[in-house]
Amino acid sequence: MTQRVISVFLPRWPTDRLARMQDKAAPSPETPIVMAGRVGRRRAIAHMNLAAAKAGLRLGQAIAHATALVPGLVLHDLDAAGDGMALQRLALWAQRLYSPTVAADPPDGLVIDATGCAHLFGGEEKMLIDIRQRLGRAGLTATVAIADSWGGAHALARYSRRPIFVAPTGALGRELADLPLSALRLPADLVLALAKPGFDTIGELEASPKGPLAHRFGLDPIRRLDQAHARQPEPIEPVFAPETPRAARIFAEPIGAPETLARYLTALTVELCATLEDLGLGARSIDAFFHRVDNRIESARIGLSTPARDASRLAKLLCEKLETVDPGFGIDKMVLAAPGAQPLTYSQDEALGGQQRADLSGLIDTLAARLGPEAVYRLASADSDLPERSVRKTPAVDIPAAFSWPVDWPRPTRFFPRPEPIETLALLPDQPPASFTWRGVRRRVRRADGPERVFGEWWKADAELARSRDYFQVEDEGGARYWIYRDGDGEDAASGSQRWFMAGVFG
């Protein structure tokens, strides 16, 4: 599988973080803020917010100069160490949500190995949108890009001028060609040196012969080029919270056979479960990392619906994930981590005489590991009279106590996600149609029940204030029963379009 890497760029990380820490006391976004750092013996602008940039300030400008230029400038000292630690915490947060392999990309970014993770979010683009939205809600400006390599994604997140960038697989060269050399993560003086003989873009550097280039500028530019074009691997060392229970093993001889991998994975799981037992914890998720000899780290993740430390069950779940792990030329290190482990709770059996519920968390975890965590659930009732809003998904381990669905009004076995328009022959406004045509077939209504009037929920949207629908259960001459409704009360145009729809089929 081609590696897919997400790079998150936080252009305003220090000021965004400051605003987050000050919370309500934070000045308005229009206030120019600069962060002072030291260049030699001079205090200079190391970072600034958008307002300060608009006021005409530049990075590297002397602080004394800046305060003279912009009245009302808010000045803070850059806290590089604090920013770095906060970035580590942000990486842990992203690790919990998105992928086992996440690392801080200091000073102002994150790198996420999204290989095999994007489908859980409905595709790469949706995953990037999700990341950007969540960061946005936390008050962080971000641009994100996904590409085949860390270097490529890093460059695109910072220089593509798009908030979200999905580089198609295998087309990195074209995407990178026009970007400036500074996108290559090279030291600033090297970029300047390269600019002298006329190298401005990555494409130009890529097109020039590598031998003379290495001779003149050293191996750095070529290494960065190869990394950006995914020709040379660049491992992403995942972050760990210091308290995360872990188990690791290093192999003298790289292993690769699936059976061997499974055997060591099982042994490591037993070790991890012993650690968990010492701590009195149960795992809520387990991340497995496979360090390959070619410097790539493959990963797999399982989630548990309830805290668990049953080694045989967890090992089985992990071994099922092995098929997504490509061992390449061999694996020389294996690490298991249980982030977010929680105290293990023992549930008491239900009251004496009551029926004991079977523990299905093992089944739920197994299915969730195979089909994805969103694919295993229960359906509970939601407080709404509208049929399409009356059902909500809940986690499969949560057992709904009761439901509020009507018992007297029959509900169809199949409910169409989108109601289908039908053509009807209606006789009276408050009667069901005498016949209707659905999917090209005309059906005569033999018997009918209804109407069951459902009103719009004005507290959800103003437009629903006057709306209503009339539902009927109708039976055709063959005995097939359908749930149809009229959008509106049949008289008042404000109550709906008065058109008829097929909502579902009874069994």
Place this chain on the structure above:
Amino acid sequence: MSPRPAPAALDALRRKVRALETQDRATRAVLPFGVSALDKRLPGGGLSLGALHEVAGGAEEALYGAAAARFAAGILARAHGEVLWCRRQADLFAPSLAQAGLPPDRVIFADAGDEAGVLAAMEEGLRWPGLAGVVGEVGRLSMTASRRLQLAAERSGQMAIAVRRWRRVADAADLGQPTAAETRWRISALPSSPLPPSVPGVGRPRWFLELLRCRAGEAFDIELEACDAKGHLRLPAPLAHRSAGADAGQGRAVA
């Protein structure tokens, strides 16, 4: 000249073969329908718990499998425990399941991307004890796939129900292909039970129930009223020789 085998030895051999055939079976428990016209024609007096059963809809029902799904829900409503419902299309309406006797606390849904995923999820579910049964909505059901389900069901003693559902009515011809299922049912809608002429509305739904295949039993068909809120079927009034409620409440599994 070899001596003729003694009948006792032959009996012993038969017993041995029988033991081999059934050694993996947890139990031969059955779940009666509580409708004697149905139960007395099924081997063991009901649907085997540790077995795969197939349910399909006739005519247009082949597309929606609505009656088939309700029939399956009704059966499992009378069994004890939770139900795993594996599906590809998320159009099963939970309020209707609750009305067929499967409230939200008894159903776990698993959405698989394709039919192979549905079958794999069913098989996984059958391995976990404590379920009342596993339902899967599939179109194609190969001999191999059904055999795996049947074996998994036999081993754990849990009921597997394949609700056959096709994308086109023509594909329903697939129902003729042999599978390893113990029983195969087809359900078609009939005009509902008549109400008194002065009463408007739709009567209790009625089904034409065909048992197309039954291992160690005979095929038959019967007209029944669809299952109620507790999963009980009922003979239509003119056909019933006695009150349907007499033994309808004893629908629990018996060994």
